[in-house]
Amino acid sequence: MLQLTDSPPIQSLSSVEDAYEVCRRVTAKYSKTFYTGTMLMAPAKRRAIWAIYVWCRRTDELVDGPQAQFTSEKTLDRWESQLESIFAGCPVDDEDVALVDTLEQFPLDIQPFRDMIAGQRMDLHRNRYDTFEDLELYCYRVAGTVGLMSTTVMGIDTQLQTAPWSQQQQLDPTPQAIALGIANQLTNILRDVGEDARRGRIYLPLKDLAAFDYTEADLVAGVVDERWRALMAFQIDRARRFYAEAESGIGLLSEDARWPVWAALALYRQILDVIEKNGYDVFTQRAYVPSLRKLLTLPSTLLKARVL
Ligand SMILES: CC(C)=CCC/C(C)=C/CC/C(C)=C/CC/C(C)=C/[C@@H]1[C@@H](COP(=O)(O)OP(=O)(O)O)[C@]1(C)CC/C=C(\C)CC/C=C(\C)CCC=C(C)C
Ligand SMILES: [Mn+2]
Numbered sequence: 001m002l003q004l005t006d007s008p009p010i011q012s013l014s015s016v017e018d019a020y021e022v023c024r025r026v027t028a029k030y031s032k033t034f035y036t037g038t039m040l041m042a043p044a045k046r047r048a049i050w051a052i053y054v055w056c057r058r059t060d061e062l063v064d065g066p067q068a069q070f071t072s073e074k075t076l077d078r079w080e081s082q083l084e085s086i087f088a089g090c091p092v093d094d095e096d097v098a099l100v101d102t103l104e105q106f107p108l109d110i111q112p113f114r115d116m117i118a119g120q121r122m123d124l125h126r127n128r129y130d131t132f133e134d135l136e137l138y139c140y141r142v143a144g145t146v147g148l149m150s151t152t153v154m155g156i157d158t159q160l161q162t163a164p165w166s167q168q169q170q171l172d173p174t175p176q177a178i179a180l181g182i183a184n185q186l187t188n189i190l191r192d193v194g195e196d197a198r199r200g201r202i203y204l205p206l207k208d209l210a211a212f213d214y215t216e217a218d219l220v221a222g223v224v225d226e227r228w229r230a231l232m233a234f235q236i237d238r239a240r241r242f243y244a245e246a247e248s249g250i251g252l253l254s255e256d257a258r259w260p261v262w263a264a265l266a267l268y269r270q271i272l273d274v275i276e277k278n279g280y281d282v283f284t285q286r287a288y289v290p291s292l293r294k295l296l297t298l299p300s301t302l303l304k305a306r307v308l
Contacts, residue, residue, distance in 0.1 A: 019097035023050035030057060036294065037264035041154075042256050048106055048153040051098035055083075056146055058095065059116055063123045073121065080117050083110065106153045112145035119145070127201040132238075135189075135205050140178060143185035147177030154257030176249020180265060183242035187271050190235055194222060194283040204235065222283030232280040236272045243269050251308055259305035266301050267294050 014022070027050045028035045034053060038046045062071045062079060082092045087110045091097045102108070119141025129135040151173060160171055189196070189203040196203060197220050209215065212231040214223075243265060250261050267289060274287035 013097050014094040016101045019094055020047045023054040023098045027053045033267045037260040040260040045153050048102040051102040052149050054095050055099050063120045076117055076121055083113050108152050112148040115141045116145045129205050131207050132205045139182040139185040143181035144178035147181035151177040155254035157254050173249035173252040176246045179242045180246035183239050184268050186239040187268055191271050191287045224281050229280045259302050262301035262305045266297050
């Protein structure tokens with residue numbers, strides 16, 4: 001290829017195999033829960049989820065990562081242009097190579113990716129949410145979209161679609177996939193209340209705080225009292241209702257996807273149990289599920305994947 005002398009050397013992008021290996025390492029490093037889930041999947045689907053995870057992580061880190069102070073609307077505009085390039089089959093950097101390959105194998109729609117960027121734009125300008133409806137839109141954008149992306153890769157059980165009774169039954173698990181994303185995001189928000197408050201963000205709906213006579217000042221001060229415990233119990237109950245809705249859709253997924261999703265759901269939902277065990281003190285204790293507890297959870301999720 002003609003190399004113009006005054007231009008910087010054109011870096012050749014990594015191979016597809018190397019790009020997926022980078023995605024595997026990033027997923028394993030940043031989310032043991034999701035990595036565990038992907039290791040229960042068929043290899044082609046597992047790699048695709050790693051590629052999606054890295055794109056989602058990079059998108060989130062534009063606003064939540066170490067370089068967030070330099071991120072503006074224009075940054076997100078450029079990121080969306082890079083997304084369009086990926087969907088046109090033209091990777092811009094090494095990690096893109098894996099997602100371009102994934103798009104050649106799975107019919108992913110660009111819209112959930114655009115919606116995820118729209119969610120990050122909300123984090124640029126918004127640090128309070130008046131109502132749960134406001135917060136639900138944010139959760140759909142940053143997490144419900146992940147459910148849509150993941151479901152396209154994991155696939156739907158085709159035998160169910162051709163069954164004689166299939167017309168009567170809802171076979172499209174989209175609502176449940178979005179519900180699991182929202183449930184995960186609500187869990188994430190409850191776990192990180194203290195950390196987010198220290199960054200000036202309160203995701204808990206202000207109308208909910210008011211309903212329990214708990215103020216923004218109480219939250220910023222990390223007050224844990226009967227009002228806080230009642231408010232958190234209400235939030236946890238709502239998150240569990242979204243998990244329950246998600247459960248009803250897992251049986252519609254292709255067989256090899258059910259265990260990974262049951263596992264990811266159960267492991268993430270356990271964070272809520274830990275928050276309760278910690279007396280709802282999310283200000284001085286970061287709720288996490290010990291590895292042994294995660295391991296001991298897997299057999300019951302396998303049973304559920306086989307019978308539900
Ligand atoms: C097993 C499986 C298919 C997992 C999907 C893995 C995946 C692609 C995750 C992407 C997560 C991500 C980095 C999104 C960017 C925005 C963000 C940070 C969202 C929050 C995630 C927290 O990620 P993480 O744990 O790494 O961050 P912390 O370090 O803990 O802060 C979110 C909480 C959203 C996560 C949402 C999902 C994983 C969607 C799950 C839904 C499905 C897999 C659909 C299942 C289908 C049915 C029918 C139920
Ligand atoms: Mn974020």
